[in-house]
Amino acid sequence: MSTTYDLITVGGGLGGAALAKAMAERGARVLVIERERRFGDRVRGEALAPWGVAEARTLGLEPLLRATCGHELRWIDLAFAGTQVSHRELAATTPQATGWMSFFHPAMQETVLEAAIKAGAEIRRDARVRAIEPGRTPAATVEHEGRTTTERARVVVGADGRASAVRKWGGFTVRRDPPRILFSGVLLDRHQAPDETSHIFFHPLIGRISLLFPQGGGRVRAYVGYHKDAAPPDAGRDVQCFIAESVRAGVDPNWYAEAIPAGPLAIFEGADHWVEHPYRAGVVLIGDAAATSDPTWGQGMSLTLRDVRVLRDALCGNDDWDRAAHAYAAAHDEHYGVIHRVDGWYSDFFMQIGDEADARRMRALPFIAEDASRIPDTPFIGPDFPAGDDVRARFFGE
């Protein structure tokens, strides 16, 4: 059956828009269906790790982001139970030779979607996919401007985020980790945190973490993570409670003295949920739809861009898109598997509360104090570097 499109993406967030750009500029006919007329603050990722910046580079997005909304955080400061333990220049110590890139998520989304349009993709906004029919020429039922149409393509890509309906329509089975961390965030103006540095405050003794990602000009995306048994009832509802908990995690209260919210406060269940082998019968999943990683460790956007690059290369390298999409899905399981494993170690080490967790930290921390490289660098440098049992044993001082 002939199709109007090679590829339809359900969702035009980071994953859908980046894939649309990448495929349209290689000559594919791409349709993007995006629900939002304008993007708003949904409290999402606003710090791209160094390995994600490198992925953005390979997709031609890094210069665009830097020129529009990106702000480089060359440094990372780590504090443990209120004491600063390291001040690291990421741009000088990562293989990718860059720090984190921070941005306002909706501004990043508009930039990437605009780039997809320039590359030749067709975008329908304020439009909704209502159903998917998997198969040799999969179809999407689309509502737009009061009309319902059926659009067919060689592949349909579910890029519809952490609450993906494409997972269900495509017949995928979703796996979940047990609940462990609750993660909240809010955008603040007039914040006093140093502007070129990302800040992570671990406080495992009380099951807290706070992360600050400045965006320039006193604007900061602030997050607080809680062990699920240690979150106060107002954690995701009240900004003053959020600030108090960030200070408890170790942030200097003076940084918050004049801070005012610039967007909503929201709280999320942190546990990973994912699909194994995210391709079947003409339907591919990418980004959060394929694997929603625990936001505490800031890997979601980097994983999304890795999915986009790997899928683009597979589809552009093989006329048989069924085979190509299977190859993508196998590669996805590999790179997400590494990140998932190491994120789990971080959660065990930094967020677990109780006697056993305290004993593990007591054993490991003296070694880490002597050699901070015992903490695996995976969340900064990505899944291509060793992260086997020996790395875990070194981290845990075993």
Ligand SMILES: Cc1cc2nc3c(=O)[nH]c(=O)nc-3n(C[C@H](O)[C@H](O)[C@H](O)COP(=O)(O)OP(=O)(O)OC[C@H]3O[C@@H](n4cnc5c(N)ncnc54)[C@H](O)[C@@H]3O)c2cc1C
């Ligand atoms: C609190 C929090 C903090 C985070 N912090 C970080 C961080 O610091 N660093 C990091 O790398 N990652 C972080 N993440 C993760 C990051 O936000 C996600 O991994 C990333 O946004 C995933 O992009 P996506 O394109 O897959 O999904 P989304 O960004 O969710 O995009 C999905 C799009 O699909 C559209 N859509 C959905 N259903 C339909 C439909 N039926 N029809 C049409 N359109 C539809 C939506 O409107 C949306 O635009 C964080 C996440 C959270 C929740």
